[in-house]
Amino acid sequence: MSLSREQVEMVSLLARLSLTAAELDRMTAQLASIVTYVEQLGEVDTSAVEPMAHAVELSGVFRADELRPSLPREAALANAPQQDGEFYLVPAVLG
């Protein structure tokens, strides 16, 4: 199937990526070629097949809900690009 540049632009918004015009063109061509390749899966009859999301199909793996020490605030904030010692700082969300 062909992929339009507009579709790729919409996906870049969903993926939280800014792409330049040249990148959009390149990405459109590359994704179209990969998507065409993966469409061969359409040949396989999977009507009676259960999906397999994981090689080890585990369930009920929740750990006990116990209070434990957390990472100290200083350590949690240490790698943040912008912080004020108490919070992570981000551009204003409300105008």
Added chain:
Amino acid sequence: MSLVELTATEMLAGLEAGQFTSVELTQACLAQIQQHDGRIGAFLKVLGDAALERAAEIDARRRRGGPVGRLGGVPVAVKDLLCTRGVTTTCASRMLEGFVPPYNATVIDRLHAADAVIVGKTNLDEFAMGGSTENSAFQKTRNPWDVERTPGGSSGGAAACVAASMAPLSIGTDTGGSIRQPAGLCGVTGLKPTYGRVSRFGLVAFASSLDQIGPLAHTAEDAALLLEVIAGHDPLDSTSVDRPVPAYSQTVRQPLAGLRVGLVREHFAAGLDADVERAVRDAVRVYESLGAKVHEVSLPHSKYCVATYYIIAPCEASSNLARYDGVHYGYRTATDVTAEATDDEGALVAMYRRSRAEALGPEVKRRIMLGTYALSAGYYDAYYLKALKVRRLIRQDFDRAFEQVDLIAGPVTTSCAFKIGEKVDDPLAMYLVDLYTVSANLAGIGGLALPCGYNAQGLPIGLQLQAPPFEEERLLRAAHMFQQATDWHRRRPAL
């Protein structure tokens, strides 16, 4: 033979016999790195002082007669995808340049507990996405057998550093073949354990249902030792499986009697290099000479493995890499995005988009885009759900094959190491490099690559062995049998 060319098992014997110290060994590895890594580019970070300090501490303990761990004083390198407390963990991405984790991956803790000496963090394709280690944001790693060629990827640094005798052991990760493929192309032994065998806690996630950590070494015996140290249940990883860890390092020397080796009909098709096919068939004859019986088996869905993988892995990657938004850690754009923010997205989303655009490389962006597309409304059933169903069929193929044989033997890659830059502009060609390896990740089974020959240009050829889930012991024993009967694994590149 110089110290650095010894296997880890030989190093341990020498350390225990007092023939040399861990400090001497570590110095020898550091000197080898210093002398050759400028050309090879295997390491992103060398931990010289810390390694020597650690080695001295282990030597002192051994001299006092104190307890020493299973790897007591042996140098080990670690792929820079595993979190190391207080040491930068970059995943070869500008996004995590300067990121210093406040905790260790479980595998790192287990290496410390076994008294390994960690000599450095090795290069990889950015976030482990790639098959050539050309996608690192910082440097390309070169194949020690021919520096014009790639070492494979994504654990190219981990494989190259062992091949170049910079460390006898290294830790890699394998999402679609990233341990086995570079092991095959660099002439070393690499094992992707069964999914769940080794804790992924502290491994920076690429595709969580496929990623697995494993050892690279010169020999199966050394890989057995390293796997024994890192394997086992971890309460911090809910997907790690709670079952006992066999004494791989002890059982590896026991030959397998009555071994049934499977050759997959679909593996020997058009596209397989003639030298690779010849070496693999010769390797199978070695097994026959050791008493194994060879049977042809079929994996009818193997032609769909790469397509299945390149839906599932990018879908999981797009979700896992959503965390890199320039807020909690990682790169944030220096540009004031206020002006470019639209009414729809606002300044925060504009900041996310620009930060990710500036810090992530082309391959990572491509996979995020592919995964986001395949998971988006209207396409989920056609791509992601479909791939999950085909994944089950792939697993069922293996289950049926393993009713007839104990192991599957075959090529690791269609050809020997390719030239740097050769496939870099053709993502699909690069994805097809994983043809023989991705199936093990999709099915969750174990796979091992070991050297089985060299082509006319002197480039290594790998043999892949695959076994049912949790049969690493069988893989390692079979690989050791082969290495007792051949000497391909003893060759070292002329640096």
